[in-house]
Amino acid sequence: MPQALCRLGRLHLHRVAAWRDPTPRQLPPPVRRPGGEAEDTDVSGSLSPFKRPKLGKWLTSKADEFDVIIAAKMDRLTRRSMHFNELLEWAQQNGKFIVCVEEGFDLSTPQGKMMARMTAVFAEAE
Structure with a gap:
């Protein structure tokens, strides 16, 4: 069984299952x-x-005290697309996962990253 991850967030989840059509390679450990x-x-x-x-x-x-950032919605993390891109790059460089529950993007795929970045642009325009 994979090692359990340590999360940083306001939600209490036992398993990260916010992605659409998940496959085992896309989901982080519990x-x-x-x-x-x-x-x-x-x-x-x-x-x-x-x-x-x-x-x-x-x-x-x-940063060494957690593995996953969990937010209810992406706009709770940031409302500027530039800041979201910085956070996404930081997470990749530091081996962290970002989970935005409402949007359910799989940020381990190019398509998921693209959709998340587009959503960040719309959040900035609101």
Whole structure:
């Protein structure tokens, strides 16, 4: 059985199953251990995730304490497409998964990344 991942998020999931038509290679191992929570209330969504008071701390100095970032919606992570791209690149370079439950994109595929980036552009326009 794969090693359980440590998550950073506000949702309590026992298994990451937010992708559409998942195949075993697309799903990360089960998420069972809570790593922590980062809730930046009253902070603009246009601020870079790395500069937010709580989330930024996790991304810059506590990255070894979690494996998965779970957000209810993509626009809870950021409302700027540039910031989403930075976060996605950071996650890939650091071996992290990003799960946006409502959208359900598989960010391990080129198509999933493309759809997520397009959604980030629309979130910015709102």
